[in-house]
Amino acid sequence: MYDGAFGDRLGRSFQLNNPPVLRSQTRRGVRLAVTELRIDQVGYGMTSPMGSDDAYLVCLNLRKQSTHELWCDGRSVCSTSYEGGTTYVLDLRRDPIAYIGDPLHSLYFYMPRQAIVEARDELGTKSTVDLAIQPGDCLRDSIVNSIGQTLLPIFDKAAAANQALVDHLLQGLCAYMASTYGGSSTRPDIVRGALAPWQQRLTTQMMRERIFEGISINELAEACGLSAGALARGFKKSTGLSPHQWLLSRRVDLALDLMTDPDISLAEIAFNAGFSDQSHFSRVFMQRMGVAPGAWRKSLANNKRVEAA
Structure with missing residues (x-):
């Protein structure tokens, strides 16, 4: 059964076994998670599909990547490099896969759109529930980076003893992403002759x-x-x-x-x-x-x- 792009399911997309993961849920019971992935080899190659899901992966890059290419819906959408400390967003409705050329260390925050809906309801806003970040856009966001850096040491500790802090940070990040980046869909403008x-x-x-x-x-x-x-x-x-x-x-x-x-x-x-x-x-x-x-x-x-x- 598909269980969301986090933990072991996400690890399999990168050929990693049982990566560290921290879990939480919203007040309405929507699952949230963050997975830490490390790849030490150079020229790793292509990831496997991450699974189609009505959710986002908010990726905090902890290590520079000089070669990185992203495919969505079966076509290349960007080929670029990114610096450590930057963030990009993957829309799991678009079947993303990536080419990884350099050693990787990243945190992947699993954020269903249902959780964004809930956050926006609690914030009292009326706009749409997509994150208005285009595929391949890298942001230097100090809030995302600070939350990720705070969570990093917890992966090596007893998660249960720090669950209240994990809940606070993951739910807080969801509310932050909804209020800061919520807006129009991340999907590009409709191409002439394409399907609606x-x-x-x-x-x-x-x-x-x-x-x-x-x-x-x-x-x-x-x-x-x-x-x-x-x-x-x-x-x-x-x-x-x-x-x-x-x-x-x-x-x-x-x-x-x-x-x-x-x-x-x-x-x-x-x-x-x-x-x-x-x-x-x-x-x-x-x-x-x-x-x-x-x-x-x-x-x-x-x-x-x-x-x-």
Whole structure:
């Protein structure tokens, strides 16, 4: 079951096992968390998908990255460097993945939009509940940095003894982000010929619900009030992928989660992720990740042995 992009779930996206995590929740019971991730190697490469979720990751970079590229919705949105002490935001509705070139040390604050809604209700504001920060924009925010630096020592202590402080800081950060950066959606302006935002959300949701059996272009088009051709062209313009390619990419996301279990064979993974057979799975996986499934799984096992040593 998908449990949010924090802790072990987020760690798997970076091929890290059981990273330190601190958890809290809002007064209405919405989950908040912050995960500390460290990668000491140079040229780490691509992360795995972080999971599609109606939430943000607020990332505090504790170490400089001279090479960093971000993809959202299957297309590159920025290629830049960033300094230590800066912050950027990932919208998990956009399936972000990243290329990491330098050793990394960052804190990733998991912040569902429900929590931002709650914070804005408590603040008595009426504006929208998106964070108005474009993908790839790096901010030097002293409040985010101070909260992160205060939390850092707690990862090495008994979290339960400091839970009240963790609650205060994570809930306070959520309220701060809502009041300071709340505004229009982080999504870019609609590209001419692309789907409207509601059409893109509807089609991707329908495909997620039919990830195993698939869904026809005609069904997607009818739901959006478009012809099949207009739907296909608009979807490609919006995401950089055809609907079929997008669906295959989500099946690879599911397979990546399943591959962390060493007791499941690749043939079983292919079947459970919705591929017609292992050969089809291997071809699609190679196109998406650049390596064969067996090589990817071997790298996961090697990383776990290194961590355990």
